Amino acid sequence: MVFGIAREIVGNGSVTIQVNDVATVAQLKKELILQYPELAGLASFAIAVNGVYATDDMIIKQADEVAVIPPVSGG
Amino acid sequence: MISDIQISSATLDITSCINRVMDPQCGGIDIFVGTVRNSTKGKAVVRLEFEAYESMALKEMQQIANDIMGRWPVHKLLIHHRTGVLAVGDVAVVIAVAAAHRDAAFDACRYAIDTLKQTVPIWKKEVFEDGEQWVAAHP
Numbered sequence: 760m761v762f763g764i765a766r767e768i769v770g771n772g773s774v775t776i777q778v779n780d781v782a783t784v785a786q787l788k789k790e791l792i793l794q795y796p797e798l799a800g801l802a803s804f805a806i807a808v809n810g811v812y813a814t815d816d817m818i819i820k821q822a823d824e825v826a827v828i829p830p831v832s833g834g
Numbered sequence: 835m836i837s838d839i840q841i842s843s844a845t846l847d848i849t850s851c852i853n854r855v856m857d858p859q860c861g862g863i864d865i866f867v868g869t870v871r872n873s874t875k876g877k878a879v880v881r882l883e884f885e886a887y888e889s890m891a892l893k894e895m896q897q898i899a900n901d902i903m904g905r906w907p908v909h910k911l912l913i914h915h916r917t918g919v920l921a922v923g924d925v926a927v928v929i930a931v932a933a934a935h936r937d938a939a940f941d942a943c944r945y946a947i948d949t950l951k952q953t954v955p956i957w958k959k960e961v962f963e964d965g966e967q968w969v970a971a972h973p
Contacts, residue, residue, distance in 0.1 A: 829971055833927070833958070
């Protein structure tokens, strides 16, 4: 799932990234930037796994709901 | 503490929000209302577009409620955030806090909006006559 400006960069509300069976959040971020270099120009972006902010070392599994979270601006 | 946390594209009703948290046990109610400003850095704003990762935003807002419950003697907390296209002057968010005394109400309300702005996955895009930009997206 991709939101906000990240969605505009990727061109879609969702994106499929090929990783090995087991991937870390850090690997996913690297792969995302490789495929969508504009993401690196953002002030920051976070990854959420199953609705929880993830640290780089967290492992992502097949069934996880993963979201790309660009800088938030609610309120 | 009772919490009322909602995200919806419907117009927010400030009076209704206040009424929801009023309680005979509470002597102080603090309200924060976030509205759409008509300009940013000197540029006239045409509209704002709000987007939310709803399931996670509700979770993060609930976390704010949990934090508040642990830190202040708040009796009722309401956080209502609107999504969709908002015009200048429209209400984007209402936070209402009721406590026995005003100190907790003021502090918890401030904490709620400050934290919401940092952690809740909601985004706003400013639309100008000649372009648009996602707030805070770029350094």
